[in-house]
Amino acid sequence: MDYFPLWNSLRISLIATVITFFIGIFLAYYVVKLPGIVKGILDTLFTIPMVLPPTVAGFIILKLISPKSPLGELVEKYFDATLTMKWYAAIIAVVVVTFPLMYRTARSSFEAFDPDIIASGRTLCLSDTYIFWHILLPNCKAGIIAGLVLAFARGLGEYGATSMVAGYIPHRTATISTTVAYFWQTNQDEKAFQWVLINLAISCAVMLIVNVFEKRISYGKEV
Amino acid sequence: MAIFCDIKKKLGNFTLQVSFDIKEETVALMGASGCGKSMTLRCIAGIMKPDSGKIIINGLTVYDSEKKIDLPPQKRRVGYMFQDYALFPNMTVEQNILSVLGKNRRDELTEYAKSYHLTNLLKHYPKQLSGGQKQRCALARMMAAEPEIILLDEPFSALDSYLRWQMEQEITAVLKQTQRSVLFVSHDRDEVFRVSDRVVIIHKGISEAIAEKHKLYRQPVTYVDALLTGCKNICGAEIKDGMLIAKDFGITLNYQKEDMQETEKNIRYIGIRSNHIQPAHQYDSDAPAFVSAYSVEQMIENVFTCVLMVRLPGSETALRWEMQKDDYEDLSFHDSRLAIPYEYIYLLQE
Numbered sequence: 388m389d390y391f392p393l394w395n396s397l398r399i400s401l402i403a404t405v406i407t408f409f410i411g412i413f414l415a416y417y418v419v420k421l422p423g424i425v426k427g428i429l430d431t432l433f434t435i436p437m438v439l440p441p442t443v444a445g446f447i448i449l450k451l452i453s454p455k456s457p458l459g460e461l462v463e464k465y466f467d468a469t470l471t472m473k474w475y476a477a478i479i480a481v482v483v484v485t486f487p488l489m490y491r492t493a494r495s496s497f498e499a500f501d502p503d504i505i506a507s508g509r510t511l512c513l514s515d516t517y518i519f520w521h522i523l524l525p526n527c528k529a530g531i532i533a534g535l536v537l538a539f540a541r542g543l544g545e546y547g548a549t550s551m552v553a554g555y556i557p558h559r560t561a562t563i564s565t566t567v568a569y570f571w572q573t574n575q576d577e578k579a580f581q582w583v584l585i586n587l588a589i590s591c592a593v594m595l596i597v598n599v600f601e602k603r604i605s606y607g608k609e610v
Numbered sequence: 611m612a613i614f615c616d617i618k619k620k621l622g623n624f625t626l627q628v629s630f631d632i633k634e635e636t637v638a639l640m641g642a643s644g645c646g647k648s649m650t651l652r653c654i655a656g657i658m659k660p661d662s663g664k665i666i667i668n669g670l671t672v673y674d675s676e677k678k679i680d681l682p683p684q685k686r687r688v689g690y691m692f693q694d695y696a697l698f699p700n701m702t703v704e705q706n707i708l709s710v711l712g713k714n715r716r717d718e719l720t721e722y723a724k725s726y727h728l729t730n731l732l733k734h735y736p737k738q739l740s741g742g743q744k745q746r747c748a749l750a751r752m753m754a755a756e757p758e759i760i761l762l763d764e765p766f767s768a769l770d771s772y773l774r775w776q777m778e779q780e781i782t783a784v785l786k787q788t789q790r791s792v793l794f795v796s797h798d799r800d801e802v803f804r805v806s807d808r809v810v811i812i813h814k815g816i817s818e819a820i821a822e823k824h825k826l827y828r829q830p831v832t833y834v835d836a837l838l839t840g841c842k843n844i845c846g847a848e849i850k851d852g853m854l855i856a857k858d859f860g861i862t863l864n865y866q867k868e869d870m871q872e873t874e875k876n877i878r879y880i881g882i883r884s885n886h887i888q889p890a891h892q893y894d895s896d897a898p899a900f901v902s903a904y905s906v907e908q909m910i911e912n913v914f915t916c917v918l919m920v921r922l923p924g925s926e927t928a929l930r931w932e933m934q935k936d937d938y939e940d941l942s943f944h945d946s947r948l949a950i951p952y953e954y955i956y957l958l959q960e
Contacts, residue, residue: 506657507696509683511710511755521709525700606700606735 391558392566393585395474399549399562400542403481407538410482411489412531416519419497430494437487441547444483448552452479471552474560480548485538492534496527536597540590613759613791617653617663617673621646621815626660628817630810636785636792637820638806640799640838646815647795648693651761654793655690656683668758668791689757693764695748697736703747704732710754718754726750742773749784759791766801778805799840803827811838833958836881841956842930843882849874854957856880860925863900863952879958884917884932886954889940890947899949904929906946909938920948 418429436444452470453459462470470476500523508518524531546564553560555569563586570579616629626646630637639647652658654665656672659680665673667688672681698706707722723729726746736744745765752760765781766774782805785792796802802809802823809826811818813834821835830836836844845858854865854877861880890901907928908919916938919928931948 501696503692503694503696504698506683507690507692508698509657510655510686510688510690511751512684512687513709514684522698522700606737
């Protein structure tokens with residue numbers, strides 16, 4: 388059996404999750420601090436990919452990075468490469484689709500965190516960077532990890548946008564989900580079934596890890 | 611060592627308008643909850659931004675709306691103790707203090723731990739501490755940052771009454787040593803009296819002139835002063851044709867004066883503390899007093915005192931009269947007459 392789709396899916400969602408993690412928490416951090424109206428507008432903008440059909444997201448991404456787009460032309464001119472129909476095109480698709488999950492969970496964790504604790508850090512002359520990395524993030528760990536895992540799991544199963552921007556090319560862009568679709572469409576149900584099982588196993592493992600981890604996130608036992 | 615603060619900030623349906631100038635002393639901001647006391651502290655610390663005004667801490671202008679100065683909290687060197695202490699939950703007591711000390715001053719940790727009785731608690735997380743221990747940790751952490759001034763936001767309100775007393779003693783002792791300006795927010799009149807030197811009363815966002823505490827408690831000037839310093843009997847009053855009339859309480863007094871001052875013309879209320887009323891038979895001073903018959907409407911027994919709700923002839927509202935239990939038992943052997951020395955009938959402005 389050829390395990391390329393597994394490897395490809397994992398690398399795409401891992402890389403995409405790392406990117407999503409940073410973009411998600413930073414944007415969440417800045418949006419929380421914004422005044423009402425701007426916050427509302429940005430919030431809507433950042434959440435839209437969650438409610439859009441992935442094919443619509445894929446379509447928009449295609450329009451932005453296809454060889455005919457300004458960005459695609461630039462890449463072609465300077466790197467002699469195209470962004471679409473490559474395995475890394477799927478990373479862009481997965482980031483766009485999973486970003487709202489990370490952003491929203493991070494934002495609600497940040498909003499739920501006692502603002503006085505941050506204020507006290509500032510009056511104690513701790514830098515905003517220190518407060519972010521050593522106080523805000525550790526205390527919002529539970530929510531952020533939940534968002535991270537959700538984003539990873541969602542990324543692993545991403546189909547719609549991925550199939551539009553990366554397509555299904557065996558040994559090049561095939562992911563678990565596009566492989567399942569391909570085998571089913573070509574009447575190879577048995578092979579499709581194997582990949583379904585693999586996907587189920589990964590999903591179960593991920594959820595298990597989350598549950599185990601969640602129980603350990605607590606600073607000090609109550610007395 | 612001083613704080614100058616003159617700020618305005620719109621808050622919901624009222625405008626905070628506070629101004630005071632304090633030296634190296636402990637000053638209490640007193641007022642009902644939601645009057646803007648805490649907001650004032652937050653503006654001084656730089657956590658909140660006023661709409662306009664000026665704040666100067668020890669000669670350093672930290673906020674000036676005209677000159678567009680607004681220093682971040684990190685540059686203000688203000689020690690701020692939050693109501694629920696705001697310890698970092700993910701850090702032990704040790705880490706909480708070390709976060710402030712930084713790498714260069716690590717060796718001072720033991721000293722702070724010792725001074726604030728935290729030596730055995732260094733490895734505990736805030737969740738594992740009692741209220742008093744949390745407060746000690748917050749205090750140690752605040753002092754470790756070497757603030758120029760200290761702001762305390764209802765420091766004892768989260769503690770039960772026993773701990774409250776103990777922490778009040780501990781913190782007052784620390785404050786006495788610091789030789790810094792201390793601003794302290796509270797709505798507890800006894801606490802304010804014990805802890806502070808002077809008092810700024812804030813009512814619906816507007817600050818009154820700073821007052822020396824003894825004077826404020828002995829001679830309240832406004833309705834709010836009387837109310838906040840615990841005066842239990844307050845009613846509307848007016849001065850008319852040489853008479854002071856407080857209709858609700860059924861009190862009418864001669865009030866004749868050659869040259870009435872402007873302030874006396876603005877008298878709108880009178881106030882009488884519940885412990886300033888005396889049985890007439892016990893009153894032996896030469897100072898003039900208002901004397902009247904009374905009838906008891908209700909008696910409420912406290913642990914050590916009795917509270918009588920009494921009515922004077924023709925009154926609409928009962929007076930609250932608090933006395934020792936012995937005095938209460940003695941009452942039945944005498945005429946039902948009470949005396950209120952004139953000096954204890956506060957004439958209050960709006």
